[in-house]
Amino acid sequence: xxxxxxxxxxxxxxxxxxxxxxxxxxxxxxxxxxxxxxxxxxxxxxxxxxxxxxxxxxxxxxxxxxxxxxxxxxxxxxxxxxxxxxxxxxxxxxxxxxxxxxxxxxxxx
Amino acid sequence: xxxxxxxxxxxxxxxxxxxxxxxxxxxxxxxxxxxxxxxxxxxxxxxxxxxxxxxxxxxxxxxxxxxxxxxxxxxxxxxxxxxxxxxxxxxxxxxxxxxxxxxxxxxxxxxxx
Numbered sequence: 001x002x003x004x005x006x007x008x009x010x011x012x013x014x015x016x017x018x019x020x021x022x023x024x025x026x027x028x029x030x031x032x033x034x035x036x037x038x039x040x041x042x043x044x045x046x047x048x049x050x051x052x053x054x055x056x057x058x059x060x061x062x063x064x065x066x067x068x069x070x071x072x073x074x075x076x077x078x079x080x081x082x083x084x085x086x087x088x089x090x091x092x093x094x095x096x097x098x099x100x101x102x103x104x105x106x107x108x109x
Numbered sequence: 110x111x112x113x114x115x116x117x118x119x120x121x122x123x124x125x126x127x128x129x130x131x132x133x134x135x136x137x138x139x140x141x142x143x144x145x146x147x148x149x150x151x152x153x154x155x156x157x158x159x160x161x162x163x164x165x166x167x168x169x170x171x172x173x174x175x176x177x178x179x180x181x182x183x184x185x186x187x188x189x190x191x192x193x194x195x196x197x198x199x200x201x202x203x204x205x206x207x208x209x210x211x212x213x214x215x216x217x218x219x220x221x222x
Contacts, residue, residue: 042215043113043213044199044201046209087151098153
């Protein structure tokens with residue numbers, strides 16, 4: 001049970017911000033939200049994670065709603081190399097990862 | 110940079126064959142993992158290991174075994190390959206617990222005929 005719901009696919013124009021939503025309405029208080037991505041023919045790559053506060057790193061920003069039932073991954077200036085499947089994962093810090101089906105993001109030139 | 114390598118990118122085997130998938134990491138990581146990835150099902154954990162000679166079952170261990178004789182190497186074994194084991198197999202390693210610390214290899218695409 002992946003505990004998250006994501007749209008199966010999204011398109012975004014190159015240079016624009018890509019906003020990927022994730023619903024996790026059953027998240028518990030000590031579970032984190034993690035995002036990974038998988039570029040074709042490669043293994044998954046960690047992007048970012050958060051608990052309650054919004055987070056930003058060199059790859060992306062993570063916005064978590066106040067009730068923590070949903071979140072959005074933001075790629076501020078999408079490039080063609082960001083075309084990938086993006087996985088939103090909810091889990092405890094020391095628990096295993098359960099990958100769902102993810103969102104296939106297409107960056108359009 | 111952490112490097113996780115897998116012995117083959119593509120492999121074709123026949124039903125009933127014994128199959129070895131090798132994974133090597135070069136960062137002295139304690140934890141290593143084997144996943145399989147199938148369309149529509151995402152990644153599923155097969156086995157993991159938190160130390161040499163230690164192993165723990167994941168969500169779908171049936172039909173698989175593992176071996177961790179050295180810290181840097183974690184092998185997945187299909188004792189008698191079956192067609193339903195056709196899949197992409199991904200190895201990962203991590204030093205600390207926590208999903209943000211897992212580094213994945215490039216994957217082995219196995220076809221069982």
